[in-house]
Amino acid sequence: MLNISPAEIDRQMDWISSISDKEGKGTTRLLYSESWVEAQKALKELFEKAKMKVEFDAVGNMFATVEGSETPESIIASGSHIDTVVDGGRLDGQLGIMAAYLAIKGLVEKYGQPKKSLRIVSMAEEEGSRFPYAFWGSKNIFGLAKKEDVENIKDNEGIPFETAMREAGFDYLSEKPHFNKMDAFVELHIEQGNFLEKAEKKVGIVNAIVxxxxxxxxxxxxxxxxxxxxxxxxxxxxxxxxxxxxxxxxxxxxxxxxxxxxxxxxxxxxxxxxxxxxxxxxxxxxxxxxxxxxxxxxxxxxxxxxxxxxxxxxxxxxxxxxxxPPVPMDQKIVDVLEKVCQTNKLNYQVMHSGAGHDSQIFAPQVPTAMIFVPSINGISHNPEEHTEAVDIVQGIQALAEALKELAY
CATH class of the missing domain: 3.30.70.360 (Alpha-Beta Plaits)
Structure with a gap:
């Protein structure tokens, strides 16, 4: 099992959460804003330093890949969304991206090249905080987003969606999506509730989204x-x-x-x-x-x-x-997560998600599951959102072991 450093978790989360549209407490990083562009570019540099191949799709979703040695066309992916709510916390969304980075980087350093390709996905948008449209990132990955749903919408300052998108350097998909082929997707996220904390569990294995x-x-x-x-x-x-x-x-x-x-x-x-x-x-x-x-x-x-x-x-x-509709997670991947938690004596609980996540868009398209880590007092979408790094370690270890099981 990987040795995940709490200090490294804090270092990475402090770094990525500091990239914000606003100064002061909390993180505000809205779709296609200056800090959104800065964050995606910063992650690109980080992933390229780890010798990952980094690509963007037309709308700004980012994909960082470690190619597999035997079946590189088989993709095992993990990640989450890079946008935040206004005055959000330091974990929501971006923890899933950094957890995937730490897990995949650690696996490659310890075990070498995977048999299947491993991929980090930094999704353009999930929250619907700037424009009245949610899941723009994940819906575009699967060709589900419609141009007519966004072409006439504006943010609170009157800036049209299309204007913001094009000024950020992106545009609508002009062809069929080509990052949608995955053998599995596993998203790590803070719980945004207090179930794990009350149950004194460190890992939540999500079997359904309400x-x-x-x-x-x-x-x-x-x-x-x-x-x-x-x-x-x-x-x-x-x-x-x-x-x-x-x-x-x-x-x-x-x-x-x-x-x-x-x-x-x-x-x-x-x-x-x-x-x-x-x-x-x-x-x-x-x-x-x-x-x-x-x-x-x-x-x-x-x-x-x-x-x-x-x-x-x-x-x-x-x-x-x-x-x-409710979205069940893939039972085979849930079983893999349970197996690695049991084998490595991780403190876990199978549970459902009461909140929506990108995984609900993925799940009808590719085998998908989620991992939760605890939230202190269940607080989220708030600058006070916090989880101690030591309470995130087991979640990243569960993610890494599952990715190892699926890709090696």
Whole structure:
């Protein structure tokens, strides 16, 4: 098993996270920004020093390859996304790139040239932080991104997507993707939750990424005087909302893990102390690893909302605007990860991912799995995001051993 140095992990993460659009705490590296270009170029130099062949595709995804000795056309890949959220942490996305670098570099130094090719993937974008489009990097790898989805969108400063892309030196794919042939893809990522920390585990082997459904719900009742309108005559949207929330959350608790449901983004009109609220808008996010269970709970959500609005004579608009299916990981690669963890006595737990990742785009196309390392207090998308390097070591060792098993 590789000897992974915590000091080297910290050194690499401090270096890459310092490349930011903004000064101060946290990392802000948005798609096609100056720091995004700088980071990709810096990684290119790092990988070339390790004698890897570095290539870019048209949109800016980067691929660094150690060619295999026997079947170089067979690719075993690892990596993650190079972009961040605004004021993000030092680990999200970029840890997966640096972990792949440390694992592959260490394997080549210890065992020599692999039989199959090993590849690091530094994906252009995953977060959707600058433009209203997510997974631009991974979707382009497989030819899934559509020009019409981005050609008219702009960032918060009014800069068109196409302008930013071309000023960074990239453009749309003009031919079929040619970096999409892989025998396996393994992504290492911080958990962005507190399950591993609470369970006192160092490695999470992800067997599925949850499916997600998201709703925007609008209620229209009747605004009226807060003092003179008797309770029995009110068409109070907050009263209706409260009953909807209570019943749906109670049902979710009754069903139990891994189902989750979250109510957020609430707007009330008029939002004042002395008027019965007549209109409101709110969001619902629900997730599960099983498609039928997710569909069944969504039906319950819709029926519950309909019931309470009809009982109170409140008009309803309900928009299901996200409907992503659960994505299982490849069982053979999950088995490989379990095997190497058991053989090397790594402290692991098989689990699911409650957040979305590039691996959900990869998994329907190539055999894919994920490795999680703990997150302190589950904090992510925040400058306080942190994991001690000693708690990352076993995750990189699990990654390296799995890549060895698959490529040597």
């Amino acid at each position: 499916g997600q459904k998201r709703y925007t719900v609008k209620l229209k009742g009747e605004a009226n005087h807060a003092g003179t309108t008797l309770m029995k005559y009110r068409k109070d949207v907050v009263d209706c909302y409260a009953r909807i929330v209570a019943e749906i959350i109670d049902k979710a608790n009754e069903i139990g893990d891994p189902l989750v449901v979250t109510f957020g983004h609430v707007e009330i009109i008029p939002n004042v102390v002395n008027v019965v609220p007549g209109e409101m808008e709110f969001s619902i996010d629900t997730r599960h690893t099983d498609q039928k269970a997710l569909d069944d709970f969504a039906k319950f959500i819709e029926a519950t909302i309909t019931k309470h609005t009809q009982e109170r004579e409140i008009k309803l608009e309900m928009n299901l605007w996200m409907n992503e």
